[in-house]
């Protein structure tokens with residue numbers, strides 16, 4: 001991390017009182033956004049203004065923050081921005097909106113008697129496996145929360161924390177749906193879903209993958225693996241291909257609201273991860289080395305993620321109206337596009353067939 | 354929007370189901386990147402339950418009220434009606450509290466990395482999200498002050514100034530204790546001490562002072578922050594009840610709670626005490642900082658929380674709490690305040706001299722105050738006009754107390770000040786001063802924790818004050834006028850030329866005092882180090898990789914601290930700290 005952005009580089013515009021602007025904020029665009037004003041440099045750094053070093057360190061020599069917390073290196077971590085500029089207020093607005101839409105769907109299902117129209121085979125599927133994806137979301141949540149602190153800028157830390165918060169909301173929404181289904185149809189328990197997650201062979205590769213994510217120490221690896229591999233392949237398979245498409249065909253009035261909102265949040269995270277990977281591999285100084293690392297992570301995680309996807313074949317084919325082959329083809333194609341958007345070689349993890 | 358309200362689900366039932374989402378890993382065990390000395394029981398204590406479906410709309414509603422308040426404050430003309438003396442000190446206060454919020458959030462992440470008990474994790478994470486909210490709201494407050502209050506200079510480069518300001522860097526040092534080191538000790542620092550004991554002072558008492566000074570938007574913002582604290586306090590309590598189930602943890606809790614208490618007291622009491630009493634123009638409040646402290650800290654926290662832990666096997670000797678109070682009575686913040694005011698040219702906000710009305714208030718609250726401090730404040734007032742051509746700092750700095758190595762504030766209480774001799778990387782002896790034996794104990798028992806170029810004045814020793822002001826970028830947009838001013842008037846503003854005319858050279862009190870006392874070198878600045886720090890004796894373990902490999906105490910990048918080590922070290926030179 002050689003360079004740093006000097007404060008006050010922001011171009012002053014005519015008529016603006018320089019003493020009424022946050023001069024330390026170096027806008028990515030023409031003008032500082034409110035996201036930038038409220039986020040940047042809230043996490044201090046020795047590469048920014050802490051000229052006297054970190055004053056509080058770990059006994060093993062790591063400073064308050066530690067450049068070695070990720071194997072990636074860039075000229076200026078503080079130049080990274082969330083392309084969608086999520087900060088607390090829009091986060092609460094969007095999150096509350098998700099929950100309102102879901103609640104409204106439940107309410108209308110109840111008051112309009114829509115639950116009666118749901119394909120009974122789909123109800124049986126939901127009873128069996130509808131809540132199991134919550135364990136995937138929860139497992140990813142657990143590691144994301146743990147790696148947020150070490151990230152080397154405020155924009156990165158906030159992104160990871162809000163990603164975790166989104167995972168937690170998604171996991172809980174599926175569990176709460178289980179309670180609503182329990183009311184409507186009976187015999188929908190979290191215990192049964194848990195049993196499936198822990199013992200059903202078709203879910204075990206997914207569980208192994210999520211547990212392996214818990215071993216990630218490098219927050220940069222976490223963003224890449226969660227954002228470019230696990231979410232687009234496994235996450236989208238579950239949310240879009242299984243829950244959303246399946247529910248729409250089965251006249252399920254509530255699950256689409258849950259899955260659609262989760263996908264909308266997922267799109268934010270995908271953008272974040274793509275921007276992050278591009279930021280790393282296009283770094284003027286360390287881009288080439290970063291590319292090797294990121295490629296290595298894709299190679300290290302793609303086969304196991306695809307194995308988890310493949311193992312789910314009986315689950316998808318066992319649900320009415322979903323086809324595993326189509327679903328797999330769709331997520332693999334989309335993930336390749338995502339990897340290409342990150343300026344990485346989509347053919348590089350050779351196992352992607 | 355559905356017109357009918359969705360049938361309410363029981364939060365308890367929902368929580369019971371959600372709590373089942375955790376499972377014991379079979380294929381891969383989680384790998385932490387932080388280490389704790391604590392062990393955990395099978396079953397944890399539940400903190401307050403929180404479900405996102407309830408949480409998100411609740412927080413959104415609170416946000417809407419706060420952000421709506423900013424527009425209302427503008428319409429009501431608050432920026433010009435609020436007291437200027439008060440608005441000035443919001444510059445360091447809000448920014449250091451933003452750092453505190455980030456520290457609180459990051460505390461959750463380190464705690465989650467080591468706590469295996471699923472029951473606790475959800476609460477921790479919701480707190481991190483709260484803390485992101487608190488950062489947003491308070492930065493928005495900062496931005497609003499910058500855009501609308503009469504004199505914003507200082508806000509415009511606030512985050513830069515804060516990093517190298519003699520007071521706020523001490524705050525960065527202290528708040529960092531809540532996410533550096535053993536995660537559970539860090540958790541006690543944040544949740545048990547800062548949030549449980551001190552947020553009442555910071556987010557209840559301070560907003561009250563703000564309101565009295567016509568600044569109701571600060572009050573709106575901080576009250577909304579405080580409304581989240583009950584949950585954070587509950588996280589702290591659940592953490593405590595969980596770890597104290599294991600006997601092995603008891604000495605660690607006793608040790609860590611005392612250290613957490615001390616570092617927080619050492620910064621917050623002088624800092625917030627000074628802000629509350631020396632930057633309020635309103636004198637209608639008949640409760641002094643000390644009285645508030647007795648209510649919030651002694652009665653509500655120490656007596657009804659810490660003492661009660663005794664029933665559960667955690668006996669914390671009362672000495673540290675009593676010592677902190679004695680220090681306040683001895684004038685901890687009254688002796689810190691003149692130093693802060695005298696260093697006005699190095700600050701990024703303006704100060705205003707105390708008036709007769711202020712004197713009367715102080716005398717009423719603290720009988721004998723005028724006899725002790727009056728002359729200093731009269732001298733301060735007399736020298737606010739640049740035409741006088743003299744700085745109070747000139748008469749003060751040579752006799753000024755050195756800065757404490759641990760808490761980074763001045764060692765203002767003579768009887769408490771102490772020192773030790775340390776060896777730098779070249780084998781040279783150097784002196785570290787401490788404001789108190791407790792701060793010395795913290796440094797001695799935490800090798801490697803207190804790092805960087807710590808004594809504020811060391812690196813400026815021998816430089817002209819004007820040079821330092823320019824170096825720190827403390828000039829306004831006109832390139833001449835200082836951002837820090839000793840008064841609030843529009844005329845008689847100090848410029849860099851006035852400072853040059855004073856021809857004042859900075860001498861570090863740490864260097865001066867060591868010399869006067871015949872001690873080894875008090876200087877800990879090394880111009881050749883990338884961060885200006887002298888390496889040695891705990892300072893300057895080489896940066897290690899994530900997986901070790903630096904040169905720690907055993908040459909392996911790790912400093913092993915067993916409970917026995919800590920117990921031995923803790924009892925060593927500070928006998929009242931018994932375990």
Ligand SMILES: [Fe+2]
Nearest residue numbers: 454457484487
């Ligand atoms: Fe907070």
Ligand SMILES: [Fe+2]
Nearest residue numbers: 457548582585
């Ligand atoms: Fe908090």
Ligand SMILES: [Zn+2]
Nearest residue numbers: 757760788792
């Ligand atoms: Zn101290």
Ligand SMILES: [Zn+2]
Nearest residue numbers: 777779780781
């Ligand atoms: Zn030396």
